Amino acid sequence: MFSRLVNLFKLDLNVTLRNALAWVMGGTLVIMILTVHFLIPDSEFEGMRQYFLDETEHTVLKGALLEAGVAEEWVFNSYDSLHEAVLQDRQSVGLVYRGSLESLQVVMLHHGALSPENVNLLRASLEKTMAESAGLSPGGGYQVEYLRELVEPVSNKMHALPSLLAFEVIVIGFLMVAVMIFQEKSEGTIKAYRVSPGRTGAYLLSKTLVFASLGLIYGLVFIFSTMGLPPNLPLLCLVLALAVSFYTLAGAAVAVFFNNISEWIFVGVGLLMLNMVPIISYGYPAFSPAVLTYLPSYPLLFGLRELLVPTGKPVFLLVWLLLALNAAAFALCLPLVHRKLMKEGRS
Amino acid sequence: MKKIWSYLRQDFTTALRDNIVLYTILAPLLVAVLLKAFLPSVEEAGLHFAVDRGVGGAVVAALDQYGAVELYDHTAAVIDRVERPDTVAGIVPGNGDLSLIFEGDEEPGIMESFEAVAAKVAAGYDLVELTTVSVSEADSLLNQVLFAALIMMAALIGGTAAGFNIVDEKESRAIQAAAVTPLRLSHFIAARGLLSVITGGIITLGTGLILAGSGINYGLLLLLIAFSGFVITAIGLAVGGTANNQITAIASLKVIMPVYMTIPILTIFVSEKYQYLFYILPNYWQFQAVREVFFPGSTGYGFWLPAWLTLVLGAVFLAVIVQLFRRRFQIR
Numbered sequence: 001m002f003s004r005l006v007n008l009f010k011l012d013l014n015v016t017l018r019n020a021l022a023w024v025m026g027g028t029l030v031i032m033i034l035t036v037h038f039l040i041p042d043s044e045f046e047g048m049r050q051y052f053l054d055e056t057e058h059t060v061l062k063g064a065l066l067e068a069g070v071a072e073e074w075v076f077n078s079y080d081s082l083h084e085a086v087l088q089d090r091q092s093v094g095l096v097y098r099g100s101l102e103s104l105q106v107v108m109l110h111h112g113a114l115s116p117e118n119v120n121l122l123r124a125s126l127e128k129t130m131a132e133s134a135g136l137s138p139g140g141g142y143q144v145e146y147l148r149e150l151v152e153p154v155s156n157k158m159h160a161l162p163s164l165l166a167f168e169v170i171v172i173g174f175l176m177v178a179v180m181i182f183q184e185k186s187e188g189t190i191k192a193y194r195v196s197p198g199r200t201g202a203y204l205l206s207k208t209l210v211f212a213s214l215g216l217i218y219g220l221v222f223i224f225s226t227m228g229l230p231p232n233l234p235l236l237c238l239v240l241a242l243a244v245s246f247y248t249l250a251g252a253a254v255a256v257f258f259n260n261i262s263e264w265i266f267v268g269v270g271l272l273m274l275n276m277v278p279i280i281s282y283g284y285p286a287f288s289p290a291v292l293t294y295l296p297s298y299p300l301l302f303g304l305r306e307l308l309v310p311t312g313k314p315v316f317l318l319v320w321l322l323l324a325l326n327a328a329a330f331a332l333c334l335p336l337v338h339r340k341l342m343k344e345g346r347s
Numbered sequence: 348m349k350k351i352w353s354y355l356r357q358d359f360t361t362a363l364r365d366n367i368v369l370y371t372i373l374a375p376l377l378v379a380v381l382l383k384a385f386l387p388s389v390e391e392a393g394l395h396f397a398v399d400r401g402v403g404g405a406v407v408a409a410l411d412q413y414g415a416v417e418l419y420d421h422t423a424a425v426i427d428r429v430e431r432p433d434t435v436a437g438i439v440p441g442n443g444d445l446s447l448i449f450e451g452d453e454e455p456g457i458m459e460s461f462e463a464v465a466a467k468v469a470a471g472y473d474l475v476e477l478t479t480v481s482v483s484e485a486d487s488l489l490n491q492v493l494f495a496a497l498i499m500m501a502a503l504i505g506g507t508a509a510g511f512n513i514v515d516e517k518e519s520r521a522i523q524a525a526a527v528t529p530l531r532l533s534h535f536i537a538a539r540g541l542l543s544v545i546t547g548g549i550i551t552l553g554t555g556l557i558l559a560g561s562g563i564n565y566g567l568l569l570l571l572i573a574f575s576g577f578v579i580t581a582i583g584l585a586v587g588g589t590a591n592n593q594i595t596a597i598a599s600l601k602v603i604m605p606v607y608m609t610i611p612i613l614t615i616f617v618s619e620k621y622q623y624l625f626y627i628l629p630n631y632w633q634f635q636a637v638r639e640v641f642f643p644g645s646t647g648y649g650f651w652l653p654a655w656l657t658l659v660l661g662a663v664f665l666a667v668i669v670q671l672f673r674r675r676f677q678i679r
Contacts, residue, residue: 027602035605039613087482090645094482105476111483117393120412121460123477128463130474142465143441146451147430153454156616175601179594261593266374273378280385283489285434286395286414286457293433302432311452313430 004199008206012180016210021176025218032164036226042155049092050074053082056104061097083109104130148312161226162304166297167276169219170240173211173248174272178255178264180207181341185259190341200338204252204330208245215244227308235315236307242322243300249329256340296325372508375501375550379557382493394461397428399439406445409468410438436461445469491645492612494558495637499608499630501554502575505547506582507600509539513587513676514596522676532673536665539587540580547579548572559641567640567650574636574654577661578629581668582607588672629660 016022053076054062065075076082079096086094086109094109106126114122184190193203219240223230230236254271258264278298281288282305292298303318393414398407399422410416417435419425425437429448434457437448447465449458516522551572555563585603590596611634614625625631635646636653646653 021598024598024601028605031602031605031609035609035613039610039617041616041618083482088644090483090642091488099476103476104474105478108477108479109482110479111481113481114479115393117412117414119477119479121393121414121464122479123475124413124463124467125460126477127472127474128466131466131470131472142445142447142462142469144447144449144462146449147426148451150451175597179597183594261597265597269374270377273374277385281433285432285453286393288395288433293431299432311450313450313452 005202005206005209008202009209012206012210013213015183016176016180016214021179025172025214028168029218029222032168032222033225036157036160036164040157040160042157049089051076051082051085051089051092051094053077053079053094053096055079055096055098057100060101086110101130151309151311154309158227158309159305161223161308162301163279163282165219165222165240165304166243166301167279169215169222170243170300171247171272171275172215172218173208173244174251174254175268176211176214177207177248177251178258178268179261181252181255182258182261182264194342200334200342203342204249204333204337207252208248208330211248212241212245215248216241219244223308230308231310232307232315235319238319239300239303239307239315239322242319242326246296246322246325246329249326249333253329253333253336256336372504372546372550375497375504376553376557378500379497379554382497383557394457394464395433395435397425397435397437399425399437401440402438402445406438406468410464413464438465488615491638491642492615494641495634496608496612497554497558498551498637498641499611499634501550502547502572502579502633503582503604503607504550505543505545506579507586508546509543509580509583510586510590510600511593511596512542513539513583514590514593517587517591518593532669532676535676536580536584536669539583540576543579543583544572544576547575555641563641571633571636571640571650571654571657574658575633575661576658577665578633578657581661581665584665584668584672588668588675626656627660629657629664632656632660 050070051074052062052065052070054060054065062075066072076085076094082094082096086092090111093111096107096109098105098107108122181190184193216237220237223236251268254268255264258267275295275297278292278295278301281292281298282301299318299321303315306313306315395415395417396410396413397417397419398410400407400418400420401422407416407418417428419428422437422439425439426448429435429437429450434453436453436458437446439446439448445465445468447461449461513522548569551568552565555565555568582603586596586599589599607630610625610628611631614622614631614634617625632653635648636650636657638645639648639650639653643650
């Protein structure tokens, strides 16, 4: 059994490296490395610019704004000029202060629509600034507790790495195993395999091992070329290999239902797109509907982030989850491959 | 013209027979529908609190005005919730006050927002009367990026449809048969280009309708599709030129797609002073023009400059692709 598996592994590895798929991996790897190095800025993305107009009695806030470091050209003298400036700059908001410090009225000029929650939030932020500058602490307060040590915000580059790993490197097995199965179908290799002493388990394990190995190398080259040595290399290797093998098994389970890549592409690419949806929660961490958290890419994405930029959260849970997912995917895939793929080979 | 038309008709027959083209037309429309359904809730997402019931009903009701509130019976459950991957702050009773619980890795801006709410709820002050005025209907950067990405994907699919047709002809050896007819390379490219533009145009219009309804200038969108014709055709020829079967076509597309779509999108995050590095790319200008169609005034270039540059640089790009792959098409 073991020597058969080793032979199959060598054969599958040769086939994969010989055809265009190896070039695709190489080409995509170069594009990803160049993107991280030259396109994604290190620094934080520049936020919204704030323009001001002080119409309070005796313009009491203008001096405070300038003292706080607000650029002089961002403090306007009339509502019309402020309105025009905000209108011209899509990445800006305008704040008009009216009334007195005791009874401050603020008009906020913005683009697009704001939900009531976000308006309330803006008001709370303005009031906190006012309360702090006026030394107000009426009616009690609040304390802040941190479950772990405070960590510095990560750069945009480091923030992008987990998503590139999760949605390019790790899903490589899902796409490639499908391509390989269709290639074998069209070349008649499956029929040849069926009449050989090979078993379905070895067939599946061989492909899983090939893509887990290639995915691991692909991922490590990408990580070494972009961030250097990661903090926990052994655990990262384990997570990468397990994740690629899970997606390979899932890819095989889907591919067996189709005869060629034309039939597969709609469902296959659709599933890959669905798998990518948690990237919204990754970019907007306040948005995490329960349905997104059930997708395997959700814990994977945040787990990879923790592996690359440790904050003290336990990552071993992710390993257990991936082991369970691999076991479930193998148990599902084995009878499917046997029935759909090997049965077809008999005909 | 007659030769081009006849070749185009033949292309359409092949395209409709082949699942890959029908499916790839439907796929971006489906994505647009999903995106349209999802996007408002992303944009409107407020803060998310995990709250110990012990803080009292008044605090819970106050927090409810700032976002989503999940209630728990004890502090340990609140901490469990805070430790999950998303950004949720815990609110539990403190020493006579409220305690705000963070993990410690949240973004500073988000933590400040949570603190502002906690301060307001705990202190109960009422210092500012806020009025909001929307000066334009412009959408967020997220909307701009997603809309432009979907429209560019629609155009890409137009090129892909033609590319897969070339591959189909290579596999069936029809291209060799065409090579011995009076068909010239220019006719072959024109037919492929028309197929790309028509397919891409249908998907682009469908995507535009789903995303923006009647809120955009469809005349400009149609013009942009026409101005993008050379770029789209070049993509089709690149796929068809590099691949000999559908599997290698998928492989080629996997490399072409990030170059065509990801690079322009990422330029949004590149500093103004380095933008000139991308001026040579037709897809960079196409991306700016798409943004101008959906969000006028969003790029600072207006519509016409990016549209003309898409056309001119696209023609240069197409000429390079034709030179690179003309031998592979085996047509004079």
